[in-house]
Amino acid sequence: MRMSEGVEWAMHSCINLSWLDPDEAMTAARLAAFYELPPAYLNKQLQALARAGILSSTPGPRGGFRLARPLERITLLDVVTAIEGPGEAFRCEQVLRKGPVGREDVDYRKACFVSQAMRQAESAYRKELAAQTLADVRAKVERHIPDTPEVTRAWFARRRS
Secondary structure: OOOOHHHHHHHHHHHHHHOOOOOOOEOHHHHHHHHOOOHHHHHHHHHHHHHOOOEEEEOOOOOEEEEOOOHHHOEHHHHHHHHHOOOOOOOOOOHHHHOOOOOOOOOHHHHOHHHHHHHHHHHHHHHHHHHOEHHHHHHHHHHHOOOHHHHHHHHHHHOOO
């Protein structure tokens, strides 16, 4: 399975926002400039996070994005779902029904061993993403690269536009 780059951008943006003053709204353009990302595309990801209640969005000249809830209450699955959507990664199209021993009265989404294996794997993947919060990731960054929060704050302070 391949996730869009928007998932990575969204997670990093949320963590960066957590190191800033909670009253400060950050524009998509400033967040995008931090990693030299296309602002319009990052803005789409940030809007998706806002629709999911992860970020809040304030319009106007002093507007922008800020966290809508603490990182401790934002799981990796929350971000993935906000960006990629809630749908399953594997979709059984019941190809067995078309095979030589296929039957119309069987729901192969449930009976097919390939489908069962894929649903089990996806369940484990989603469970793991739901078990980790962005606060967990932020804590690892701060443990291994302790100056990151201050470097981030200083970078944004120098670029006020």
